[in-house]
Structure formats: structure tokens, C-alpha cells
Amino acid sequence: xxxxxxxxxxxxxxxxxxxxxxxxxxxxxxxxxxxxxxxxxxxxxxxxxxxxxxxxxxxxxxxxxxxxxxxxxxxxxxxxxxxxxxxxxxxxxxxxxxxxxxxxxxxxxxxxxxxxxxxxxxxxxxxxxxxx
Numbered sequence: 001x002x003x004x005x006x007x008x009x010x011x012x013x014x015x016x017x018x019x020x021x022x023x024x025x026x027x028x029x030x031x032x033x034x035x036x037x038x039x040x041x042x043x044x045x046x047x048x049x050x051x052x053x054x055x056x057x058x059x060x061x062x063x064x065x066x067x068x069x070x071x072x073x074x075x076x077x078x079x080x081x082x083x084x085x086x087x088x089x090x091x092x093x094x095x096x097x098x099x100x101x102x103x104x105x106x107x108x109x110x111x112x113x114x115x116x117x118x119x120x121x122x123x124x125x126x127x128x129x130x131x132x
Contacts, residue, residue: 014099020089031093039094046091053083108132 024031034042057080062070092102112128 010099010103013103016085017089017093017099017102020086021093023086024090024093029090031090031096034094039096042094043091046087046094049087050084050091053080053087056080057084105132 021031029042031039031042057077060073060077060080062072064070092098097105109129109132112132115128
């Protein structure tokens with residue numbers, strides 16, 4: 001990926017954050033002014049919503065090995081991923097993160113994941129993510 005492609009993708013991520021922030025404000029949710037208690041409550045709300053959306057994603061898959069009538073619903077699976085992403089961005093906003101924070105932390109965590117694989121990841125070490 002060239003630098004220009006990264007910038008375009010990053011601009012798109014920023015745009016998604018702006019869209020979600022605008023939608024949340026339309027619903028009367030202003031994450032920028034959350035108290036610590038509101039932040040905790042809303043991250044919990046968004047986490048529960050993501051769990052439900054993940055369940056709906058699973059339901060888009062023919063997971064019942066005994067049922068021959070099931071089909072893979074690709075279109076619905078894609079919509080469920082988008083729904084999950086809406087709540088994920090909302091949770092990030094509730095935690096005071098913006099697109100730059102998410103991008104930076106994602107890149108750092110991705111590097112940690114590669115280091116874990118390179119080292120065999122034979123034992124759990126939470127300290128390797130403390131710098132993120």
C-alpha cells in the first residue's frame with residue numbers, strides 16, 4: 001500500500017467517525033462530554049449491542065449442521081459487519097478515541113500480534129501491549 005492509499009483510507013476512517021458522531025448527537029448522545037460514569041455505561045451498552053450484532057452475524061451462517069434448509073446469507077452478513085462497526089466506533093468515541101487514535105493503536109497492536117507469532121506465542125504476556 002502506498003502512502004497515498006494509506007492517507008485515503010485514513011480519511012475514510014475519519015469520515016466514518018464523523019458520521020457516527022453526528023448520528024449519536026442526533027440521538028442525544030454526546031460522548032465528548034461524558035462523565036466517567038456515563039462513559040462506563042455507554043461502553044457497556046455498545047459492547048452489548050455488538051454482542052447482539054455478532055449473534056445476528058452468526059445467524060447469517062448455516063451453522064446448524066443438522067438443518068439442510070439453511071443457506072449462507074452474504075448480503076445480511078455484510079450488513080451485520082457494518083452494524084458491528086457502527087457500535088465499535090461509538091464505543092471508541094465513548095472512550096475518547098478518534099480515528100487517529102484507533103489507527104495508531106491498531107497499527108501498534110498489529111505489530112505486537114506479529115511479534116507474538118514470530119516468538120511462538122507460547123505464553124500469555126499482557127505487558128507486551130502496555131505501550132499501546
